[in-house]
Amino acid sequence: MIDALAIVSIFCGLFFFLSGSIGLLRLPDLFSRLHALAKADNVGLALITLGIILIEPDPVNDIKLVATWLLVMASSAISSHLIARHALRESRDND
Amino acid sequence: MTEILWLVFDLTLLILLLALAWLTCATRDVMRAVTLFIAFGLLLAIVWARLNAPDLALAEAVIGAGISGALLLSSIKDYPSKQPDRKQSRVMEGMINVMTLALTGIMSWAAWHALEISDGVRLSEQVYAQVPASGVSNPVTAVLLNFRAYDTLLELAVVLVAVLTILTLNEKRPRAPEIPAALLQSMTRWMVPVLVIMAGYILWVGAHAPGGAFQAGAMLAAAMILQQLANTSMQRNINLLLVRILLVMGIFTFVLVGLWMMSLNDDFLAYEPAWSGSLILIIEAAATLSIATALTLAYMGGRPAGWENANKTRSSTAEDGEAL
Numbered sequence A: 001m002i003d004a005l006a007i008v009s010i011f012c013g014l015f016f017f018l019s020g021s022i023g024l025l026r027l028p029d030l031f032s033r034l035h036a037l038a039k040a041d042n043v044g045l046a047l048i049t050l051g052i053i054l055i056e057p058d059p060v061n062d063i064k065l066v067a068t069w070l071l072v073m074a075s076s077a078i079s080s081h082l083i084a085r086h087a088l089r090e091s092r093d094n095d
Numbered sequence B: 001m002t003e004i005l006w007l008v009f010d011l012t013l014l015i016l017l018l019a020l021a022w023l024t025c026a027t028r029d030v031m032r033a034v035t036l037f038i039a040f041g042l043l044l045a046i047v048w049a050r051l052n053a054p055d056l057a058l059a060e061a062v063i064g065a066g067i068s069g070a071l072l073l074s075s076i077k078d079y080p081s082k083q084p085d086r087k088q089s090r091v092m093e094g095m096i097n098v099m100t101l102a103l104t105g106i107m108s109w110a111a112w113h114a115l116e117i118s119d120g121v122r123l124s125e126q127v128y129a130q131v132p133a134s135g136v137s138n139p140v141t142a143v144l145l146n147f148r149a150y151d152t153l154l155e156l157a158v159v160l161v162a163v164l165t166i167l168t169l170n171e172k173r174p175r176a177p178e179i180p181a182a183l184l185q186s187m188t189r190w191m192v193p194v195l196v197i198m199a200g201y202i203l204w205v206g207a208h209a210p211g212g213a214f215q216a217g218a219m220l221a222a223a224m225i226l227q228q229l230a231n232t233s234m235q236r237n238i239n240l241l242l243v244r245i246l247l248v249m250g251i252f253t254f255v256l257v258g259l260w261m262m263s264l265n266d267d268f269l270a271y272e273p274a275w276s277g278s279l280i281l282i283i284e285a286a287a288t289l290s291i292a293t294a295l296t297l298a299y300m301g302g303r304p305a306g307w308e309n310a311n312k313t314r315s316s317t318a319e320d321g322e323a324l
Helices: A001-027 A031-054 A059-094 B004-025 B030-050 B054-075 B092-116 B123-135 B137-148 B150-170 B184-203 B211-229 B240-265 B273-300
Strands: none
Touching: A001 B123, A031 A059, A031 B092, A059 B184, B004 B137, B054 B211, B054 B273, B092 B273, B123 B137, B137 B273, B150 B184, B150 B240, B150 B273, B184 B240, B184 B273, B211 B273, B240 B273
């Protein structure tokens, strides 16, 4: 039962990653691509982390996995912000 | 069933690796090539993990994808975006292709021969038998810092020579004049201590789990690079004498320990068996600081201001906050 939940969670995470990558390739603008990367990929990571935690619950490893997920979320949010800021500045300078 | 899945996974990794390598060499746009190279480094880290080499995976992820990526990105800042189309003679191209193919063929044959044909005697059994006597329980650290310590000493010397060359050639690369984002500065405020603690942990845990001096040093360098990126407007004095001392501390400690052991045991770097663990830890700690300083100086691109007078005065404009 828990294994089935874990597999479903991992597959949903994979779906989010796939849609994020498709968004990266197909969306027209830098800013919308950043949306795809920052949001879809992070939700995918959260679901995959949840799946891994469900497969083999181990207190120490669970804390490490959750900490990894939080760090990835924070760094991807901040780097997306920086990229968008730089792009906005450049487009403003070019006008 | 799992065999087939692993095979599919391995084939996908292999094809992606080759495709990324090809694209990295084939693109005209320098920025794209560097980005692809960083992705290639990350994929290579996954390949190392798949080959059951977590130490190598850690080192590749931090140094190959992280620090090398930062170094490459900061060095292409002033390049034109598209490289001009250079005409290369057909003969030269043909020769390069033939030689690369020949090299690939020879290495593939050698790998296949070693794995299939030869009698399978490997050094690994003897190494594993000696690991308990080496002072650490991680076989990679035992080999790097005990059985082949001399090679690691020479590696540190190579890093030092590279950094000395960078310092000789250039002044520090001038910083971009724009104000960094407040978000970056507040992230750095909590990220740098976390990175420093993780570096210390990786250094400590290298004795019995994947880790070690190079990975920890590269992570510390990443923390310092982050600090550089974020604190552009802050003027801080770094003690350049301290930077010089840190730069050579790794090799100095290594050679000092080697000579001390030579006075005790008649052989350079022949550790006293009872002290092996502590000696390895001391050497690794000094090497971590040296590697971090070296990589940060490499990222900065050259001498910080006031380098020549380091013994007398402090640097006037600096950001390398080595607040250890």
